[in-house]
Amino acid sequence: MNGAKNSKSDSPSGRNGAAIARLVEDNEIDAFLGLGDFQYDTAYCDDYVKYWARLWGGTMPKLYWVSAPSHDWKPGRNEDLEKFMSGECPGSEAKAAINQERGFIGNGEAYSKDFGNWHFAFLSSAQWRYDSKQAKELTKWLDDDLAAAKAAGKHLAVVFHEPYFTSNTKQHERAKNHKPWIDVMWKHRVRLTLSGSQHNYERSCPVNNDDECVDDGMTAFQVSTGGIGLRSFTSNPSYIEKRFSDTHGFLRMTLREDGSFDWNFVPTSGSETDSGTRSAP
Template structure:
């Protein structure tokens, strides 16, 4: 059955003088997307890919953030083209991506994600939105992007496994990048695959090695973070770098419900406000000029959901 999704709210009416409010930024995000050799449209992955593609084609979102682990299990050019592309290829015109360790990228083994996103894999010449804008982006290379009055930094968690020295160097890059954006009056967000604010599963605990990045995020009062990896959904309270719920903390979304088998929770961190592991779907965010935002988890296979708002700082 075709699922129809409501469009984002229209822009607010202007004043009597004819002025309009600054535009909202509409984003969809999810990670951990497609299973080994899967190209079934009615699979959880296929349903998610079709739903987000519909949003792209209808211009109902401004960006799709791919939170890593695009194609399982060990993905090469042929796998992206034969499987991921068939279910998710329609998202590429608005896709901004980060590479995850192992499934997306492992040096000297599978290193094709960056080629695929730049349209260089045989059988697929389509480029992701960020590659259309910037050209080739190497696996592990950081970048940042402004969406309206919001500034997003994109970081590859894989560096902490493959090149910890480079990951530590990126802490200085992140500090400088966020400082400049904040000085320009932007509201801040960070995207990385491995979550720091998360419950344990039988596969992963929190990415404790990310703490230097988290400290920098807290220093500059990042408003929200997006990650994946855990094969379930979680949302934190606004949290600081000491795991405390505080009014000016980061709202951490962990959205790894793209299509892979879902995992149980093995711990209960006090900073997690909402979580479930029985539903596939994706997150939609509406980001406003004043730093306030709304979120809604859109279920595509299952019944659990989450929605809410956070007011301006």
């Protein structure tokens, strides 16, 4: 979301953070989902307090977060995101919404949350980089979590940082190691996924675990347009329906009780956008 040592309100990150903070302050949104890479390049308490909090701190009362590998959390390098979100960094006592509700949440710890008739599972992609055993254990957790929510009649969504349904860039390809999670999502007919990482915007068709567009597939949104330098695409997967790499902004969604949803990409630096509706299952 925010560049190294950036605290400029007129930067793409500053404009983006301010726009979302206004929605939070005016109580126009129920939740802000932070998909990771909160603060470049190192992310210690001082970095969050001096830079990220100045531009994005207004989003904390509605913030539900996942830690991303390397920039948010890398063992022995960046390990303070969990402290910051719990209000434990010197100079910042504010807590993210999920921490207000659940208390301390460790980097990489999975959790789930209901928003009305929708059930969201939050997973840290960092587990696949740093602890593959734990990542596999989280696959079982995800299976059980989604099964219980589906049995309760909930519509399902999953949030994780590194995208599986994505175009390549020079820096990143799809997160192939996430396939066990994707298989579980398809098993339970997850309606939508949210991820980031690529420094651009993408939306897929409703897609299954074999990259096929199907009526009951997952609509995969990849939104990494928070304020860092944007990246062009180097491949063109058939399941991607909309993408751009020249606009910063955020994705605003309306989720309905019947499983239908609207989306609207709101540009804050640039002019590209994307909007639409997926009907109820």
